[in-house]
Amino acid sequence: MIKDVTSTWIEPSSTGAALLLLGRGSDPSAEKGVECPGELPSPSDPTLVERAQRAKAALGDRLFVLGHHYQRDEVIQFADVTGDSFKLAREAAARPEAEFIVFCGVHFMAESADILTSDTQKVVLPDLGAGCSMADMAALPQVETAWELLEDLGIAESTIPVTYMNSSADIKGFVGRNKGVVCTSSNAKRALTWAFERGEKVLFLPDQHLGRNTAVLEMGFDLDDCVLYNPHKPNGGLTPEQLRDAKMILWRGHCSVHGRFTLECVEEVRERVPGVNVLVHPECRHEVVTAADYVGSTEYIIKAIDAAPAGSAWAVGTELNLVRRLANAHPDKQIMFLDRNVCYCSTMNRIDLPHLVWALEELAAGRLVNQITVDADTARNARVALDQMLALP
Numbered sequence: 001m002i003k004d005v006t007s008t009w010i011e012p013s014s015t016g017a018a019l020l021l022l023g024r025g026s027d028p029s030a031e032k033g034v035e036c037p038g039e040l041p042s043p044s045d046p047t048l049v050e051r052a053q054r055a056k057a058a059l060g061d062r063l064f065v066l067g068h069h070y071q072r073d074e075v076i077q078f079a080d081v082t083g084d085s086f087k088l089a090r091e092a093a094a095r096p097e098a099e100f101i102v103f104c105g106v107h108f109m110a111e112s113a114d115i116l117t118s119d120t121q122k123v124v125l126p127d128l129g130a131g132c133s134m135a136d137m138a139a140l141p142q143v144e145t146a147w148e149l150l151e152d153l154g155i156a157e158s159t160i161p162v163t164y165m166n167s168s169a170d171i172k173g174f175v176g177r178n179k180g181v182v183c184t185s186s187n188a189k190r191a192l193t194w195a196f197e198r199g200e201k202v203l204f205l206p207d208q209h210l211g212r213n214t215a216v217l218e219m220g221f222d223l224d225d226c227v228l229y230n231p232h233k234p235n236g237g238l239t240p241e242q243l244r245d246a247k248m249i250l251w252r253g254h255c256s257v258h259g260r261f262t263l264e265c266v267e268e269v270r271e272r273v274p275g276v277n278v279l280v281h282p283e284c285r286h287e288v289v290t291a292a293d294y295v296g297s298t299e300y301i302i303k304a305i306d307a308a309p310a311g312s313a314w315a316v317g318t319e320l321n322l323v324r325r326l327a328n329a330h331p332d333k334q335i336m337f338l339d340r341n342v343c344y345c346s347t348m349n350r351i352d353l354p355h356l357v358w359a360l361e362e363l364a365a366g367r368l369v370n371q372i373t374v375d376a377d378t379a380r381n382a383r384v385a386l387d388q389m390l391a392l393p
């Protein structure tokens, strides 16, 4: 049903997520869960490292710990493998002997691991409050409303939905049901090429920046080919003509970490450090990506710094835990954070050592806690969209 765009616009009230402090509180309306039950060890307990080692040793091969690149150092030291969200989900699937997959990352990543692993494997998220603000920006009812609008306009048939890995299982399931594909920041161009071979336009969820940057900078589209669908406005805040004319219908979502980098950050660092290389993630705003020297996924950023010559200077626009680890690993290079302000992913940082110790000790004691499961119907449809991504040429 097409709604009257002249109706009164009411600004939505802010969610509880905006009020969450590290490791405190919960937001039941978000895609993630709620805070952990149970007694967490004190963060000042000097035996935490030893306790984690002991619990891990007790679980042996039954346990496999995954650590996302943006996790804290205190947690990443216990990861059996580190990587981006997709690499980690595949690593989990490649370990069928592991009964427990402890995912040190955020909720949508644990969901993907559950979808890609066998039914006998249990995926555990040490803090259920570790969600992703970007994934929260696209809820299934909102996306279904948008799709109904495209159906009413007669353009759904020629629209291919593409969702970034950083979305809930519900959204991946929606995309699978509607003949679309999942993408990562490494294969977004291939996914869009595949989609445009099958349709005339793409509904890109939930990260507007990855969608816009890929379409404009890698595929030759104009900015005018892209429109921004705002789920909080009637008809997405767009006219039927705008939707009909668009090639890329971008969902109005963004990463609250990468979205903080501005053009001023790039200009300031270039002035401060002559000859600096600016390296950013494609979740950054279009003007930041355009002003940067290099753009790529987390894995690309790691490889670029590894391959950089000694003495070179790099300003990196991605999450701070990763940038700091890169700087420590490459003392012969000058590696700095693109923004002068601290820029952690607050939800990633909810997984801390007390939560990890608690989860591991509970598992070692035979108590399954914080299991992440995706219902069979959603998992089946999401798997279609994930398998389509794996089959991309």
Ligand code: SF4
Binding pocket: 070, 106, 131, 132, 133, 134, 135, 166, 255, 256, 257, 258, 319, 345, 346, 347, 348
């Ligand atoms: S860094 Fe951004 S996209 Fe990644 S989990 Fe945090 S909010 Fe989500």
